Amino acid sequence: MKIENLVKIILLILAFTINKNAMAQSKYESQIDALLAKMTLEEKVGQMNQYNGFWDVTGPLPENGDASLKYEHLKKGWVGSMLNVHGVEQVRELQKLVVEESRLGIPLLFGFDVIHGYKVQAPIPLAESASWDLDAIQKSASIAADEASAVGLNWTFAPMVDISRDARWGRVMEGGGEDPFLGSKIAEARIKGFQGTDLSAPNTIAACAKHFAAYGFAEAGKDYNTVDIGTNTLYNMVLPPFKAAVNADVKTFMNAFNIINGVPATGNSMLLQTILKEKWNFNGFVVSDWDSIGELAAHGFATDLENAAQLAVNAGSDMDMQATAYIKHLTNLVKLGKVDEAKIDDAVKRILRVKFELGLFDDPFKYCNPEREKTSLNHKDHHQGVLEMAKKSIVLLKNENNLLPLSKQQKNIVVIGDLADDKNSPLGSWRLASDDNTAISVLEGFNAYSTDYTFVQGPKVFDDNSDFLHHVTINSTDKTGISEAVEAAKNAEIVVMVLGEHGFMSGEGRSRTKLDLPGLQPELLKAVYEVNKNIVLVLMNGRPLTLTWEDEHIPAIVEAWQLGSQSGNAIAQVVFGDYNPSGKLPMSFPRSVGQLPLYYNHYSTGRPDKKPIVFWTHYADEKNSPVYPFGHGLSYTTFEYNDLSVKVGDSDVVDVTVTVTNTGNVAGEEVIQLYLRDHVASVVRPVKELKGFKKIMLEPKNSETLTFTLSTEELGFYNQDYNLVVEPGQFTVMVGGCSTNGLTKSFKIK
Ligand code: NOJ
Secondary structure (H helix, E strand, O other): OOHHHHHHHHHHHHHHHHHHHHHHOOOOHHHHHHHHHHOOHHHHHHHOEEEEOOOOOOOOOOOOOOHHHHHHHHHHOOOOEEEOOOOHHHHHHHHHHHHHHOOOOOOOEEEEOOOOOOOOOOOOHHHHHOOOOHHHHHHHHHHHHHHHHHOOOOEEOOOEOOOOOOOOOHHHHHOOOOOHHHHHHHHHHHHHHHHOOOOOOOOOOEOEEEEEOOHHHOHHHOOOOOEOOOHHHHHHHHHHHHHHHHHOOOOEEEEOOOEEOOEEHHHOHHHHHHHHHHHOOOOOEEEOOOOOOOHHHHOOOOOOHHHHHHHHHHHOOOEEEOOOHHHHHHHHHHHOOOOOHHHHHHHHHHHHHHHHHHOOOOOOOOOOOHHHHHHHOOOHHHHHHHHHHHHHHOEEEEEHHHOOOOOOOOOOEEEEOHHHHOOOHHHOOOOOOOOOOOOOOHHHHHHOOOOOEEEEOOOOOEEEOOOOOOOEEEOOOOOOOHHHHHHHHHOOOEEEEEEEOOHHHOOOOOOOOOOOOOOOHHHHHHHHHHHOOOEEEEEEOOOOOOOHHHHHHOOEEEEOOOOOOOHHHHHHHHHOOOOOOOOOOOOOEOOOHHHOOOOOOOOOOOOOOOOOOOOOOOOOOOOOOOOEOOOOOEOOOOEEEEEEEEEEOHHHOEEEEEEEEEOOOOOEEEEEEEEEEEOOOOOOOOOOEEEEEEEEEEOOOOEEEEEEEEOHHHHOEEOOOOOEEOOOEEEEEEEEOOOOOOEEEEEEEO
16 A cells, blocks of 8 residues: 555544544533542433423323332432423422432433423424524524523423424424425524523523434324334435434434334434434434333333333433333343443433533522523513514415405404414414413404404314313314304405314324314305305414315415414414515425325336326326425515526536516515435435525515525435435426426536
8 A cells, every 4th residue: 555545544544533532522521521430320320310200291101100219319319300390499499409419419401392482382393494484493492492491491302303294193293394404404493592502501401303213204194103214215304304403513312202114213223323423423412202211112122121221221322211211220231231331421421411511510500590480481572582483484375366465454354263262272282381371362463453353253163171181172063153154254355264273183192184174164164165255264283284175265375373372463464464474385285185195305206207097106086296385385475586597616516596586566585495306316316305495585676696505415315325425417406486396407417
């Protein structure tokens, strides 16, 4: 070997080692090592143990919910973190117990599902994703962090970055939708919002990228179900948002409940060790999901809880949420030689690192200021922030003959629908600390605009039993109310119908097999349509619905999701034209459940094109296309795209330029979307993939020329060996306001 080659190799190895160590280091390493050296094995294992609080649960109740045992363990320093303990008083009490009574006084982490707000609720995450507005999403997460940190919390189990293509899965409400590029940008924005630029500040908290990995690919959209995907999908669709989370310096990861290719994610060393900790150099820690270590036995992967502890820790799960597997068995497993103490040390160092970075060793009570708790919760700035977010989250799905916006002088409006005066449902699912019935309802929002409306409830569709789990019952039989609604609609100039899902019909454990408007709502809508076609349909839902009939008949449709505390104000501002909607769908809306999973970035198949006979990829009874595609969303103005040009530069950097003009009469925001097709590759590439977007505001008749720069990250894909590669060949770029149409140009990478 030539001497210069040898030198190159040595330099490369050195650079790799230095870089690897640099990633694993923080300024606290010597303090972490010193503390670790003082810890007994039991105390180390204790750091890896997380207990649920004594009053709230967000999973099946454990057999071993014995509060006095937990107190004993806290005092011994055998607990590293608590979940579902919140409020300054409660947090202070437990932190004091641990800091003052345990031998080493290592402060606790307090984790909670702050998913879209603590007290003040922002829109559900799927709705926020429809804004494609990263600054607004970041701001929304920072509001949540401000309130959460004011009640003693220092860790949120968010963001959920699971990609999902199946609207039957109730947890789509919690994520960024079906696309990995959009999902990655949103993951980053949320993490920046929660963690800020200084994790030790009193109003920032550690974030958690979950659920690692592929939980959103549960078969048939049934929560907790089996996942069976290939590496092409895993590497190119599922992992990118997690990778983006690591790049954004997320402090923690959470396991998923599911198996992947036969191996439960919680015991999956390929995912946790090889990819996350080695390839990505993640230096935070991995918490299990609720009892997911215990569930290794139910999966048939572990023989019992002890074996589950062994498999999970060896795979790289650092903290045990509520399964009690680690606290019961890890010490002994080390003594038996089944778990290497070095593995425990690594996990503990990761957990301590986050505690140091949060500044808990400087002041364990830094989040426990009762004054701040009072002033931060429900702060008017938080309400203002979530109102802005809510407006940006609304998607105008259809607007025939510009029925919307309604004039503020509009007379004789009839508002129909159970959800129109609902103050609870718009808060959505996953809002554990919010106060029930505190959302601004649609009617309250309308009050600020019009006194000339009548409200007719129609049939009562939803009954939220308001028990701990908010089981919703749906009326499908008692038609009382339909005729009254029809009578009122007959003489109305405009009918606004507020229909959709109840806020607790989506979320964890809330999968559906039907995605139409539940209960009597379709019948109500059709009956009203028979007497008055001037309908504005305002939808509230936590997932895509099958709106085929609605799209064919109803002239104006507004997707308002579950928009949180300020819901009604945001909806009213859009309906009466004080805010021009700019949201774009982050998930495809199917025509029928039979099409699921449905996603725009699908592969070509070998038989993509229509043939005169049946032998091509299609259904006999339904189109292939969705009702509303990914990226779809209208505005009260119109935009035109011109002058698409592509410049392929050196080192595979491609500049794509386009000019966008507001051709309508009002100012508006547009999300300019760039899609790419890599025509031939060593693993097949989707027919199109989002690889860039920008949101801009344009005054009427104004234009802006934008340039997107594409490099390896955008042009490449992960090959069979999980390497990011750009393969030479032909590409087509499409730029437009939706995934289904735009200007196109082809180019070659040599
Ligand atoms: C189970 C859920 O899957 C997870 O997302 C959540 O953070 C935990 N429960 C804790 O509540």
